[in-house]
Amino acid sequence: MNLPSYVESVYRTAVARNAGEPEFHQALHEVLESVGPVLEHHPEYVEAGILERLVEPERQIIFRVPWTDDEGRVQVNRGFRVQFNSALGPYKGGLRFHPSVNLGIIKFLGFEQILKNALTGQGIGGAKGGSDFDPHGRSDREIERFSQSFMSELYRHLGEHTDVPAGDIGVGAREIGYLFGQYRKITNRHESGMFTGKGVQWGGAEVRTEATGYGAVFFLQEMLARRGEGLEGRTAIVSGSGNVALYAIEKLHQLGAKALTASDSSGYVVDEAGIDLELLKQLKEVERARIAEYAERRPSARFVPDARVWEVPGDVALPSATQNELDGDDAAALIRGGVIAVSEGANMPSTPEAIAAFQEAGVLFAPGKAANAGGVATSALEMSQNASRQHWGFDDSEARLHQIMRDIHGAAYDASERYGRPGDYVLGANAAGFVRVADAMLAQGLI
Numbered sequence: 001m002n003l004p005s006y007v008e009s010v011y012r013t014a015v016a017r018n019a020g021e022p023e024f025h026q027a028l029h030e031v032l033e034s035v036g037p038v039l040e041h042h043p044e045y046v047e048a049g050i051l052e053r054l055v056e057p058e059r060q061i062i063f064r065v066p067w068t069d070d071e072g073r074v075q076v077n078r079g080f081r082v083q084f085n086s087a088l089g090p091y092k093g094g095l096r097f098h099p100s101v102n103l104g105i106i107k108f109l110g111f112e113q114i115l116k117n118a119l120t121g122q123g124i125g126g127a128k129g130g131s132d133f134d135p136h137g138r139s140d141r142e143i144e145r146f147s148q149s150f151m152s153e154l155y156r157h158l159g160e161h162t163d164v165p166a167g168d169i170g171v172g173a174r175e176i177g178y179l180f181g182q183y184r185k186i187t188n189r190h191e192s193g194m195f196t197g198k199g200v201q202w203g204g205a206e207v208r209t210e211a212t213g214y215g216a217v218f219f220l221q222e223m224l225a226r227r228g229e230g231l232e233g234r235t236a237i238v239s240g241s242g243n244v245a246l247y248a249i250e251k252l253h254q255l256g257a258k259a260l261t262a263s264d265s266s267g268y269v270v271d272e273a274g275i276d277l278e279l280l281k282q283l284k285e286v287e288r289a290r291i292a293e294y295a296e297r298r299p300s301a302r303f304v305p306d307a308r309v310w311e312v313p314g315d316v317a318l319p320s321a322t323q324n325e326l327d328g329d330d331a332a333a334l335i336r337g338g339v340i341a342v343s344e345g346a347n348m349p350s351t352p353e354a355i356a357a358f359q360e361a362g363v364l365f366a367p368g369k370a371a372n373a374g375g376v377a378t379s380a381l382e383m384s385q386n387a388s389r390q391h392w393g394f395d396d397s398e399a400r401l402h403q404i405m406r407d408i409h410g411a412a413y414d415a416s417e418r419y420g421r422p423g424d425y426v427l428g429a430n431a432a433g434f435v436r437v438a439d440a441m442l443a444q445g446l447i
Contacts, residue, residue, distance in 0.1 A: 003029075004036045006046060014055040021104025023323060027111050027348060028055060030355075030367075034430035037419035042438070048446070050438045057110065059083040062103065063153045065131055067146045070139055079150050081129035083163055084110040087440035089123035090161055092376060094168030094197075096130035097175065106130060108323070109168075112347055113376070115433030116369040119408045122380035127163055129154070135170050147178035155183050160193035160386075166379050167197040169322070172243070173209075193386035196379035205382035207397040208375075213247030213345060214398070215374015216318055216366075218405035220343035221255065223364045223425070226413065229340075232256035237314035237334070238275075239263050240321035241284050241291055244345040244372070248318050249275050261309040263321065264291040268309045273300035313337030320345030328353030335361045344368035355426060370412050370429035377404045 003011055011032050015025050032051070039046055061081040069075055080103060083091045093113040096106075106128050114126030131150060135143050157163060167176050180195045198204035207214070217231075224230055234257040238245050241262045249259040258274040269275075269291055276298055283289045283297075295303035310317070310330035317339050319326045323346065326334075331354035334342070341364035344350060348368055350358075358365040378401055385391060392400070408429075415435075416428030 003033055004039070007032050007036055007039070007051065010051045010055060013052075017056075018104070018107065021107060023108040023348070024104045024111065026324075026352065027108040030348075030352065030426065031111070031115065031430050031434070034427045035434055037427075038431050038434060041419075042435070044442065045438050048442055050441055053441065054085065054114070054434075054437065055111070057082050057084045057107065058086060059157075060103070061129075061154070061157055065133065065146065065150050065153070067142075067149045069142055075146075077131050077133040077146070079129070079131045079153060080106045081154055081157060081163070081165075082106045082110040082127060083157070084126045084128070085114045085437060086125035087437055087444060088118055089125050090159075091127035091163035092117055092124035092166070092379065093127040093129070094166045095171045095175075095179070096128070096168040097133045097135050097170030098130070099132050099134045101130045101132045105323070109347055112369050114437060115430060116373045117376055118433040118436040119370055119373055119411060119429060120377040120380060120404060121407060121411075121436075122377060124164075124376070124380055127165075128168075129165060130168065130171070133170075135175070140174070143175060144178045147175055148182040151179045151182040152186065155186050158183065158194055160191045160383070164194055164196060164379075164383060166195070166376070169242070173197065173199055193383045196382045198382070203382075203386055205378055205385055205397060206392060206394040207401055208378045208382060209243065210247040210250065210398075211378035211401055212244045212372050212375035213249070213320065214251045215377065215401060215405050216244070216248050216320070216343045216345040216371045217251040217255065218374065218402050219366050219371040219409055220316060220318070220341055222406060222409035223341055223343070223366060227364070230256075231316070234258070234315040235260055235313075237261050237309050237312050237317040237337075237339070238345075239268070239309045239319050239325060239349075240346065241280060242321070245318075245320040246277070246281060246284065248320055248345050249277055249280070252318075253277065257316070260314055261312055262291060262294070263309050266290050266292060267303060267305040267307055269294045269298075269301045269303050270309070270312050271298060271301035310334050311337075315340055317342045318345045319349035321349065322346055323348045324351050326350045326354050328357055330354060331357035335363065339363055342366065343371045345372050347372065359424065359426075364423075365425060367426050367429050369433065370408050370425060373408055374401055374405055377401060
């Protein structure tokens with residue numbers, strides 16, 4: 001889709017300023033092509049240079065992370081934190097430890113986080129961070145030493161009123177524990193609210209582990225309900241086998257759907273009897289085994305190496321692994337297989353060609369910044385609990401999460417109607433989040 005001339009100028013300037021960062025360029029284009037109708041209604045945003053300021057991070061931090069492995073060899077990785085926008089509140093966004101991490105990926109994730117966090121309505125800004133460190137195959141002691149070195153630099157840029165990280169790919173409860181412990185040691189402050197995703201026993205929130213996967217299913221449920229349909233009896237195609245995929249599968253099963261697939265970098269399994277969630281959790285959360293092991297232990301399943309789940313027919317799809325995992329050809333395969341709705345559990349897992357194919361075919365499509373906002377929404381609930389020294393139970397926390405996802409769906413749908421494309425959740429989510437951030441930036445002056 002072509003951009004209006006003013007928006008095109010902002011986009012081209014941002015691309016030139018951030019050369020060689022294709023994921024960031026892709027995220028920029030997706031958002032900017034949605035804001036044209038908004039700018040027509042709000043010329044004051046153009047006059048105040050809101051777009052020019054929005055696409056430029058407030059702060060970018062890059063640093064060296066030296067550590068020693070178990071053989072005593074010195075290793076060096078690179079760390080990142082991009083603090084993108086704090087107009088609505090302290091920076092909020094996860095840390096990713098994965099060899100694919102570079103500045104462009106962190107920028108794309110941080111930019112997405114601005115609007116995602118705005119949609120939650122919980123007063124949090126957007127940021128993202130991480131490192132090209134690969135925790136896979138590393139011992140607990142190696143991960144501890146790396147995490148302590150990483151935090152020894154990053155701590156000076158964090159705080160419960162400044163920047164509040166959480167986990168992401170490669171950063172779970174173990175890593176968060178090491179990171180928070182080092183922050184506490186260096187600062188001599190037990191700021192529970194400066195890190196989310198903590199263990200429930202020491203300040204964490206119930207449902208935080210489940211929140212992103214649950215939230216993506218709740219958003220899917222809301223989209224279907226708008227059409228008078230539901231999840232009962234549906235078959236679901238889910239990619240990934242990490243935290244998001246596991247708990248998306250769990251909530252799908254609880255709501256009467258049957259998840260048929262799960263995957264990792266080696267391939268996927270399809271189980272016509274429905275994924276055995278306890279077996280999958282045992283393999284991935286306890287044994288940290290490859291997905292092929294599932295088929296070896298489950299007679300109704302088969303393993304398909306070096307392939308993606310989208311060739312399996314199903315009613316609904318939840319891409320829950322990583323960015324750009326679902327392209328135009330994959331979308332065409334899902335459409336042929338009868339898919340009626342797609343809810344993104346991962347961040348930007350669908351390429352622009354895939355999104356266009358879904359929309360042209362009339363498939364309901366929920367972008368990640370809306371559908372997977374349940375994780376950061378529950379992180380904000382964790383911050384609230386830490387600030388008030390309270391702890392909410394699982395059922396109460398899940399009910400709050402469900403209501404937040406209803407509210408996000410309502411905001412995105414209402415914006416899609418307001419700006420002339422009813423049911424276009426991409427435009428709706430981008431427009432609703434953008435207006436909230438833009439109004440705050442306008443009110444606070446040129447800073």
